[in-house]
Amino acid sequence: MMDPVNKIINLLFPLLTLYALLVFYPTYQRLKSAVSICRNLFSENVSGRVVVITGAASGIGEALAYEYGKRGAYLALVDIRREPLFHVAALAELYGSPEVMPLVADVSKLEDCERFIRTTVLHFGRLDHLVTNAGVAPLYLFEDIDDLSKASPAMDINFWGSVYCTFYASPYLKKSRGRIVAVASGCGYIASPRLSFYCASKAALIAFYETLRTEFGSEIGVTIVAPGVVDSELSRGKFMTKDGELVVDKELRDVQVSVLPVESAERCAKAIMRSVCRGDRYLLEPGWIGCVILWKVFCSEVTESIARWLLMAGSTLPVTEAPTKKILDVANAFRSFFSLPHY
Ligand SMILES: NC(=O)c1ccc[n+]([C@@H]2O[C@H](COP(=O)([O-])OP(=O)(O)OC[C@H]3O[C@@H](n4cnc5c(N)ncnc54)[C@H](OP(=O)(O)O)[C@@H]3O)[C@@H](O)[C@H]2O)c1
Numbered sequence: 001m002m003d004p005v006n007k008i009i010n011l012l013f014p015l016l017t018l019y020a021l022l023v024f025y026p027t028y029q030r031l032k033s034a035v036s037i038c039r040n041l042f043s044e045n046v047s048g049r050v051v052v053i054t055g056a057a058s059g060i061g062e063a064l065a066y067e068y069g070k071r072g073a074y075l076a077l078v079d080i081r082r083e084p085l086f087h088v089a090a091l092a093e094l095y096g097s098p099e100v101m102p103l104v105a106d107v108s109k110l111e112d113c114e115r116f117i118r119t120t121v122l123h124f125g126r127l128d129h130l131v132t133n134a135g136v137a138p139l140y141l142f143e144d145i146d147d148l149s150k151a152s153p154a155m156d157i158n159f160w161g162s163v164y165c166t167f168y169a170s171p172y173l174k175k176s177r178g179r180i181v182a183v184a185s186g187c188g189y190i191a192s193p194r195l196s197f198y199c200a201s202k203a204a205l206i207a208f209y210e211t212l213r214t215e216f217g218s219e220i221g222v223t224i225v226a227p228g229v230v231d232s233e234l235s236r237g238k239f240m241t242k243d244g245e246l247v248v249d250k251e252l253r254d255v256q257v258s259v260l261p262v263e264s265a266e267r268c269a270k271a272i273m274r275s276v277c278r279g280d281r282y283l284l285e286p287g288w289i290g291c292v293i294l295w296k297v298f299c300s301e302v303t304e305s306i307a308r309w310l311l312m313a314g315s316t317l318p319v320t321e322a323p324t325k326k327i328l329d330v331a332n333a334f335r336s337f338f339s340l341p342h343y
């Protein structure tokens, strides 16, 4: 019974899709632009709002704390590292936040997440935005793994860490008709060698929050952010090894990031802030990531082969012989010649 129905749908649906694309899509796009202009005009004022940011001790989380601070939001800043976190908290207050509460916690622990959400709500009396940003970048080839259990911290932090705090925060966000800001990554859409667990954790986040959006409707807003390469400790080479340890590996960083344009954390945070206040559903920052995603949708053979060739050099050569490293060397030689700063 199912089979003929599927056959008919297979035949008719592509035709209908093509028709819709040609006839209705331009109107739909115009409508979307009109709505987006309205959103710009009636952008949310976060002054006096209560905001939790995880992974706030450095990078994107830190820059976001300052942006929210400048706009007068109350902040609960969460990170696993005490000293830089307290430093960021003091600065955020200087930038204009009426009150900042630093909370040391490990987002991969359920009880820690329960505690910092409870502490925030007890102290400030409400919760308006939850920014799930804490994350690590596991970087190694799948076949190099000796002990697979050492790979789970990456998933525990990047995926479960976001899920845990969302679980405890959502009743309060519902009450305030608040917003979740999920910091995923361009890697959630585009595969890259050595980043299997990173890409998987980010893709899981995207799918998870897209699903929550269908469950929450207008009760809780969800902004899914996918940054490209942003200047932070992570993009300067702080990776998680196959043994589950955080190390700084400049050499591997040069291979992995190469000449990709690096955006400053401040610029990225400003773009996120604007997008969040507009109530956007997605933010790709920089916007050209959208084009890479289109390339992947329409010719995944090409994007896959390019990624493999550039980063793996056919996997027979040592890491440092990867074309991305060579491109970087050439670019740096060129920059030396013109006395420009190196990548
Ligand atoms: N930088 C990029 O190019 C880029 C691109 C796309 C997406 N992102 C995403 O953006 C987010 C922020 O990254 P970033 O570049 O700003 O990196 P970052 O500078 O390393 O900041 C991340 C912060 O999260 C903290 N953290 C790690 N594990 C934690 C845990 N279990 N509990 C609480 N805090 C924890 C880190 O502390 P430790 O240093 O002690 O681990 C660090 O302070 C991440 O989710 C990342 O995946 C970054």
Ligand SMILES: *[C@@H]1O[C@H](CO)[C@@H](O)[C@H](O)[C@H]1NC(C)=O
Residues within 6 Å of the ligand: 045, 046, 047, 048
């Ligand atoms: C935001 O709200 C605060 C107080 O509620 C007000 O003082 C401030 O001017 C508002 N800012 C903007 C940009 O509307």
